[in-house]
Amino acid sequence: MADIKADETVDITDVVCPVTFVKAKVALDELDEGQILSIKLNDGEPVQNVPRSMKEEGHKVLKLDDNGDGTYQLYVEKVGE
Amino acid sequence: MEVDYAVLKKGGWMRQKQKNNFALRIHVVGGHLTGEQMATIAEVCEKYGHDYVHLTARQSLEIPFMKLEDIDAIKADLAKGGVEPSVCGPRVRTTTACQGNRTCPSACIDTYGLALEIDKRYFARELPGKFKFGVTGCQNNCLKTEENDVGIKGAERVEWQEDKCINCGVCVKACREEAITLKDGKISINMDKCTYCGRCEKACPVDAYVAHEGYIVSFGGLFGNHIHRGEVIIPFIEDHDKLIKVCDAAIQFFDDHAKPNDRLQFCIEREGEDKFKQEILDAYNS
Numbered sequence: 001m002a003d004i005k006a007d008e009t010v011d012i013t014d015v016v017c018p019v020t021f022v023k024a025k026v027a028l029d030e031l032d033e034g035q036i037l038s039i040k041l042n043d044g045e046p047v048q049n050v051p052r053s054m055k056e057e058g059h060k061v062l063k064l065d066d067n068g069d070g071t072y073q074l075y076v077e078k079v080g081e
Numbered sequence: 082m083e084v085d086y087a088v089l090k091k092g093g094w095m096r097q098k099q100k101n102n103f104a105l106r107i108h109v110v111g112g113h114l115t116g117e118q119m120a121t122i123a124e125v126c127e128k129y130g131h132d133y134v135h136l137t138a139r140q141s142l143e144i145p146f147m148k149l150e151d152i153d154a155i156k157a158d159l160a161k162g163g164v165e166p167s168v169c170g171p172r173v174r175t176t177t178a179c180q181g182n183r184t185c186p187s188a189c190i191d192t193y194g195l196a197l198e199i200d201k202r203y204f205a206r207e208l209p210g211k212f213k214f215g216v217t218g219c220q221n222n223c224l225k226t227e228e229n230d231v232g233i234k235g236a237e238r239v240e241w242q243e244d245k246c247i248n249c250g251v252c253v254k255a256c257r258e259e260a261i262t263l264k265d266g267k268i269s270i271n272m273d274k275c276t277y278c279g280r281c282e283k284a285c286p287v288d289a290y291v292a293h294e295g296y297i298v299s300f301g302g303l304f305g306n307h308i309h310r311g312e313v314i315i316p317f318i319e320d321h322d323k324l325i326k327v328c329d330a331a332i333q334f335f336d337d338h339a340k341p342n343d344r345l346q347f348c349i350e351r352e353g354e355d356k357f358k359q360e361i362l363d364a365y366n367s
Contacts, residue, residue, distance in 0.1 A: 043254075047254040048254060048255055051254075051255065051286070052251075052255060052280075052283055052284035055284065055286050061249060061251060061286030062286075063247075063249045063250070064250040064251050065250070072254070
């Protein structure tokens with residue numbers, strides 16, 4: 001897959017569940033349909049759960065990259081208004 | 082008037098410290114009560130009791146301070162609202178369940194449907210001792226299935242479909258057992274590590290996993306005077322009829338070999354774990 005260009009980024013490594021999901025969701029709310037949000041998240045529970053929560057909210061999860069420093073970058077395309 | 086407490090207990094009437102007062106246990110399956118049932122119970126506890134109910138550890142309700150002389154009237158009032166007394170004593174108790182996949186995004190199975198089926202098949206069956214079934218939807222184990230004589234946990238066997246996969250890597254991290262690796266565009270699943278939890282399938286953004294529903298069944302759980310965690314014999318049961326066969330086999334083993342007021346685990350220990358395992362495996366393979 002070609003490199004994904006994010007329209008906006010959000011760092012949720014400074015919060016814990018369930019605020020991780022809430023912070024990502026608030027950031028997505030700011031975007032228009034079809035725009036891409038890049039979410040920086042921690043290993044462990046956030047990386048296990050946040051991608052799934054995004055899917056359950058109806059958004060399109062595109063890619064999860066390992067930043068190599070214990071954090072990950074999740075790319076999500078906003079679906080719906 | 083001579084009171085047969087054993088008969089009352091069988092009918093869900095639990096003797097209280099206060100003479101001639103009983104806590105009436107209500108038959109609740111899978112923790113599910115309708116509005117009409119709740120309204121009926123509210124009326125009965127206000128009219129005949131002390132205007133409160135007790136929530137039991139196994140998802141039932143008990144209405145305390147029911148009087149012996151009111152028993153028939155209470156039963157009639159409850160029946161009008163679709164409420165039945167439960168049971169106590171040496172027989173199959175109510176089947177408990179989490180909410181399951183009718184509402185919960187984590188659940189792999191319809192726990193309520195299965196609880197109703199099990200309840201219909203076994204509820205109140207007379208046995209040498211008590212016997213409890215519990216059903217939970219997934220490995221989050223909200224229902225604590227291993228506390229039950231037979232505990233049923235929803236699970237999934239997954240198959241990866243290469244043509245649908247976008248190599249996003251979400252499933253690799255969703256897996257808590259590190260059973261999934263992504264290399265050169267291909268997913269491989271280490272089945273020795275897979276616990277059939279289904280988290281990969283539920284997290285996959287493009288539904289590149291096909292899920293086959295199944296069950297992880299534990300036997301011999303206890304959580305009273307003695308504590309024992311129910312043990313799994315068959316790692317994953319995919320077939321619903323086979324699930325019922327192993328449940329039948331477990332309850333029959335208890336019926337055949339138990340002493341009065343026994344529990345399945347004590348019965349297994351006395352008769353031999355190998356013998357019990359063999360009977361479960363024979364039922365599974367039949």
